[in-house]
Amino acid sequence: MTTVPAIPASRGTVAIRSEDLCRHYRMGENVIRAVDGVSLEIHSGEFVALLGSSGSGKSSILNLIAGLDRPTSGSVVVKERDLAKLSREELAKYRLRVVGMVFQSFNLIPSMTVTENVELPLRFAEVDRGRRDSLAREALGRVGLKARMSHRPSELSGGEQQRAALARALINQPQLLLADEPTGNLDSHTGKEILDMVRDFNRELGMTVVMVTHERALAERYAQRMIFLADGKLVDDLANDPAPLSGDGGRA
Amino acid sequence: MKFPDLTELALRNLRESLLRNSLTTIGISVGVASLVAMLSLGTGLQQMLSRRLEKSGLFDTVFVSSRRDLRGGRQEERTGPTPGESRVLDEEARVEMGRLPNVKEVYPDIRFSTDLQFEDKPHLTMISALPLSAKSNDSFDGMQGSFFSSDMAPEVILQKSFAEELLGKTPPLGAAEPSVVELAKPLLGKELTMHYAQRGETANQGPAPGPESEPVGASYSVVSREQKLTIVGIADLDPESMRGPMRARVFLPLRFAESLHVMQLVDLREILRAGSNQPVYSSISVRVKDPSRIQSVEDAIKKMGFNTFSILDASRSLQQVFRVLYAFLGIFGSLALIVASIGIVNTLVMAILERRREIGIMKAIGASDGDVKKLFFAEAGAMGFAGGIIGVVLGWAIGQVINFGTNIYLKSQSIPPEHFWAVPLWLVAFAIGFACMVSLVSGLYPAGRAAKLDPVQALRYE
DSSP, X not given: OOOOSSOOTTBTBXXXXXXXXXXXXXXXXXXXXXXXXXXXXXXXXOEEEEEOOTTSSHXXXXXXXXXXXXXXXXXXXXXXXXXXXXXXXXXXXXXXXXXXXXXXXXXXXXXXXXXXXXXXXHHHTXXXXXXXXXXXXXXXHHTTXXXXXXXXXXXXXXXXXXXXXXXXXXXXXXXEEEEESTTTTSOHHHHHHHHHHHHHHHHHSOOEEEEEESXXXXXXXXXXXXXXXXXXXXXXXXXXXXOOTTOOTTOO | OOHHHHHHHHHHHHHHTHHHHHHHHHHHHHHHHHXXXXXXXXXXXXXXXXXXXXXXXXXXXXXXXXXXXXXXXXXXXXXXXXXXXXXXXXXXXXXXXXXXTTEEEEEEOOEEEEEEEETTEEEEEEEEEEOGGGGGOGGGTTOEEOOOSSTTOOEEEEEHHHHHHXXXXXXXXXXXXXXXXXXXXXXXXXXXXXXXXXXXXXXXOSOOOOSSSOOOOOOOOEEEEEEEEEEXXXXXXXXXXXXXXXXXXXXXXXXXXXXXTBOOOOOHHHHHHHTSSSOBOSEEEEEESSGGGHHHHHHHHHHHTEEEEEHHHXXXXXXXXXXXXXHHHHHHHHHHHHHHHHXXXXXXXXXXXXXXXXXXXXXXXXXXXXXXHHHHHHHHHHHHHHXXXXXXXXXXXXXXXXXXXXXXXXXXXXXXXXXXXXXXXXXHHHHHHHXXXXXXXXXXXXXXXXXXXXXXXXXXXX
């Protein structure tokens, strides 16, 4: 392990800890070990990339951390919450207040405008309409999408949709940002724009970021740490020196 | 999620597949319409019947008789005949009843049988006295001539069959009856002579009765009298279907009849007991101000020590019949609504399949099972509510059309139009509430299914 410069001050407290984490699926007679005994620790304020080929179990781990799925065995503890022990109701609250998520396919609700999509989590959190409006405006301003507030997702470009999704993930001020192949559906330039924003959130807001990707170049450019997975097992855990903030030189 | 947000999202989702949800809602509204149509027919018929009964003037009347009435028969009228409590139905009791709250009018039932002479031929018949208030009674709807000019006028109204008898026109059984108009022509304005027995005004000559001793020697005289009467009206009514004072073939104004002091069929012992020549009545009719208060008046009179009877007793069994009718109409009306509720289940299950991904997204960003469940519930409820409102309007419209059509038919049969269709407010509220309830029950299964959806699976689904 090499030492990493520019470590956020909050580093040191453990944000996510998994111990012997397993997630097995039964498919007919076979058991698929999507996650097979993964133990790891992710610290507060870290930007971690989960790397691996498809089927390596990286998305499954992300879903377990997100509280969307439950482990078959082992444990995953996020901010001192043992997710396996939470009720469905508590897990929903955890997803609402602690986690923000972005996906490869953006996952905006097509029948809603950008603003409505962004403020949807606030509805679940029972925030008043007035406060909801100002928070959505603020979040959309942060991702540079104020001009598109009343458009529907289908009227936006891929990059804009992902920015809207980012705004939605931010709106509840989560401690954890989980991104599942966030640039998978974007061209490389737009992808970098998105990840620049994610990095800003990581640095400025001290948000812990876990990003699933299969593009090593992207991981090297943004992540402080790269965790490699294969067949549901952790195979490597590397510290990384991400590109400097002002660095636009990476753009080919 | 808060209720306004829930409604907003539900309505938005319903708008997204407008055609399908509209069709489902129409299904519900047809169900509600059939329910409303059925129940409003039941309510309307009941109201019509109540109106008729009320108009008959019997609905607001308590018939009072003495418990010591020994004429027999009518056992059902004797509630708790404890002789000790029984009282004489005399003037004092009459005045007392008049002072009871909610009592409009108290009049004695004067009925006697006597000879009426018309064109030198005597006709034996039952005569009854009527108060002027009986004029509004719908029994006199088809009457020819006019009602009594005053309460003291020496006038008579004849019942149709008696008019036939006077004219010697009694038709053989099964033959067409002569019309009232036909009967009225030769009779109106003609005179009748009534022969009757008058109770003498002589004072009681026996010793005053002590509380313990049986009074003996009480005496009264009976004088034969004659009275000329003018025929003013011929009423088209059937004495067999009447009750109380209406059960006679000839009617006199009440106060005039009272002034005649006709010897009546009152039990002799009542006269002895009263110990005077003061009139004793065989029965008294007490009219109440408001038919809904009839029970309290009836109870008060019972407490005074008399037997009572009112149509209320009869109407209670009528209510029972209507309750059964209601249940049947309600069950048939509900069937369509239950079929429609299956449409809701179908629509919502379809919606879950379509919106799988959307449900997954909502859960991923923090929606609880309850939020998802409530959302589907709200959609079902909104469809039910809208369907309920449209259905009530539709059912009301159907009722109006049928009412209108039937009245055209009634008119062609020269029967006066009737309003047998009623959509009371409670029915509106009930129908909408019932539609919402059925819809929510229909939403139970789909909502539960949506809530249990696994977000990982739902999001994987492209």
